[in-house]
Amino acid sequence: MKKLNIIDENAFNDSHMTRLLVHDSPYFKILNFNFRKGQELPVHSHDIEGQVSIFVLEGEGEFLSKDKRISAKRGDILISDISEPHGIRADKDMRVLVTIAPPI
Amino acid sequence: MKKLNIIDENAFNDSHMTRLLVHDSPYFKILNFNFRKGQELPVHSHDIEGQVSIFVLEGEGEFLSKDKRISAKRGDILISDISEPHGIRADKDMRVLVTIAPPI
Numbered sequence: 001m002k003k004l005n006i007i008d009e010n011a012f013n014d015s016h017m018t019r020l021l022v023h024d025s026p027y028f029k030i031l032n033f034n035f036r037k038g039q040e041l042p043v044h045s046h047d048i049e050g051q052v053s054i055f056v057l058e059g060e061g062e063f064l065s066k067d068k069r070i071s072a073k074r075g076d077i078l079i080s081d082i083s084e085p086h087g088i089r090a091d092k093d094m095r096v097l098v099t100i101a102p103p104i
Numbered sequence: 105m106k107k108l109n110i111i112d113e114n115a116f117n118d119s120h121m122t123r124l125l126v127h128d129s130p131y132f133k134i135l136n137f138n139f140r141k142g143q144e145l146p147v148h149s150h151d152i153e154g155q156v157s158i159f160v161l162e163g164e165g166e167f168l169s170k171d172k173r174i175s176a177k178r179g180d181i182l183i184s185d186i187s188e189p190h191g192i193r194a195d196k197d198m199r200v201l202v203t204i205a206p207p208i
Contacts, residue, residue: 003176008179028205076109077108077110086105
């Protein structure tokens with residue numbers, strides 16, 4: 001059993017998105033990304049089995065897919081196959097928690 | 105790809121904890137629990153392989169284990185083996201996101 005606080009552990013950075021590896025095990029990989037307004041995780045995909053969840057702790061922006069944008073705000077959770085193109089872009093400073101199972 | 109908002113989809117209830125099944129797949133199971141002050145998910149465990157993460161979206165309380173209490177606040181994430189006794193108790197109205205992999 002372990003605990004950490006993603007707000008305490010991972011700050012924003014004006015020049016790029018920040019990334020915190022929260023947990024990695026045979027069961028899932030958990031990451032926290034922080035985005036200043038305008039920063040993004042470009043649309044990408046991996047040709048493997050599994051799913052990813054993206055949960056918005058704070059801020060606003062958009063979940064990105066190959067051909068559309070889906071609004072993202074606090075409390076939103078997006079679930080996508082890892083093989084389906086997905087990304088994130090912030091309109092207001094945004095903290096998200098990403099869970100990948102099985103881990104990549 | 106699907107999106108939902110756990111704040112819009114799951115209200116608090118004065119008489120008991122509320123539970124929303126967010127997602128269930130071969131890869132992970134995702135749930136949202138809301139606790140009014142004083143409500144709790146009692147300490148429990150399952151004798152199976154896998155891990156659970158508990159992420160605090162809002163509120164304050166404690167993560168419970170067999171013999172100790174660990175403070176819980178916004179941005180905290182607890183990771184536990186499913187086989188290790190774990191629970192949650194709220195001191196202030198609390199929304200948490202729980203991810204179980206592989207799904208139970």
